[in-house]
Amino acid sequence: MRLISAFFAGGLFGVGLLISGMTDTRKVIGWLDIFGDWDPTLAFVMGGAIIPMAIAWQIAARRSAxxxxGTFPTPPEPRLGRNLVLGSVLFGAGWGLAGLCPGPAIASITWGGTGGAVFLVAMILGMVAAPSVKLSLARGQTA
Amino acid sequence: MPQDWILGLLGGAMIGLAAAAYLLINGRVMGASGIIGSLVDRSAKENATERAAFLVGLVLFPGAAAFATGTGDTHVSGNLVLVALAGLLVGVGTRIANGCTSGHGVCGISRLSLRGIVATVFYIGAGGLSVVVFRHLLGWV
Known part of the structure; x- marks a missing residue:
């Protein structure tokens, strides 16, 4: 059952990414292009996604399981470390450069062509390398 | 196109409903970078098959929908060196920050998580700056 619901949640997420335009790098870059020809579509995507999820958190708070x-995820410690900021800056730089973030990169792999495949392979390599990058950042901080 | 914002809202609602279902049924936060990242670096333990099932759905459903409607086009840049660099940055960055647009953006902001809000401000800010530098100043993409 857990696998079936995860499968359909992934499917719904993916179709939502396709319909909303998140898998189209032109729309994503257009949204980030505040100083160019700005495209506001992604603000509607974020709004449309956040509202049902905010209700879901409220429902989760009233339920025991x-x-x-299993258990509901506990809120992470409200710590704003250097990893959060630096990681987000690196992510944003890459997102603006290619117009793909992790979800759409996977969702579009069947039609994304060579560029999509190159992005996905590089993203996976980056993810594999991330723990050692994080470790060297921590070392640099203490040294 | 005038109907772009309607499609955005509709697709966004589907994304939010998927995240809601994954939370209320499976008890998990739907973060794409966490789901794929924990599989490729083998840090996912008992939930590995559940995450893999999520990814299979994430590939098959939009793939079938794009095929059926003939709408799928990512318009990825032809400059594969830049595309690879972007992929590396996204992979390293999301794992160091422990979240991306779905985890920090959708799931974090909706529970008013300070971490999610701060992460989103920084990745959108960096994304905007990246477009200014690479597109407008350097003209690479």
């Missing part, structure tokens, strides 16, 4: 058992 998820429908298929």
């Amino acid at each position: 998820p429908a298929l058992g």
Whole structure:
């Protein structure tokens, strides 16, 4: 059951990414292009996604456990470390450069062509390398 | 196109409903970078198959929808060196920050998480700056 619901959640997420324009790098770059020909579509995507999810958090707060058992995720410590900021800056730089973030990069792999495949492989390599990058950042901080 | 914002809102609602279902049914935060990242660096333990099932759905459903409607076009830049650099930055950055647009953006902001809000401000800010530098100043993309 857990696998089936995860499968359909992934599917719904993916179709939502396609319909909303998140898998179209032109729309994403257009949204980030505040000083150029700005495209406001992604603000509607974020708004449309945040509203149902905010309701879901409220429902979760009133329930003891998820429908298929286990526990609800605990809120992370409200710590704003250097990793959060630096990681987000690196991510944003790449997002603005290619117009793809992790979800759409995976969702569009069947039609994304060579460019999509190159992006996905590089993203996976970056993800594999991330723990050692993080470690060397921590070392640099203490040295 | 005038209907772009309607499609954005509709697609956004589907993204939010998917995240809501993943939370209320499976008890998990729907963060794309966490789901794929924990599989490729093997840090996912008991939830590995659940995450893999999510990714299979994430590839198959939009793939079928794009094929059926003939709408799929990512318009990825032809400059593959820049595309690879962007992929590396996105991969390293999202794992160091522990989240991306879905995890920090959709799931974090909706629970008013300070971490999610701060991350989103920085990645959108850096994204805007990146477009200014690479597109307008350097003219690379």
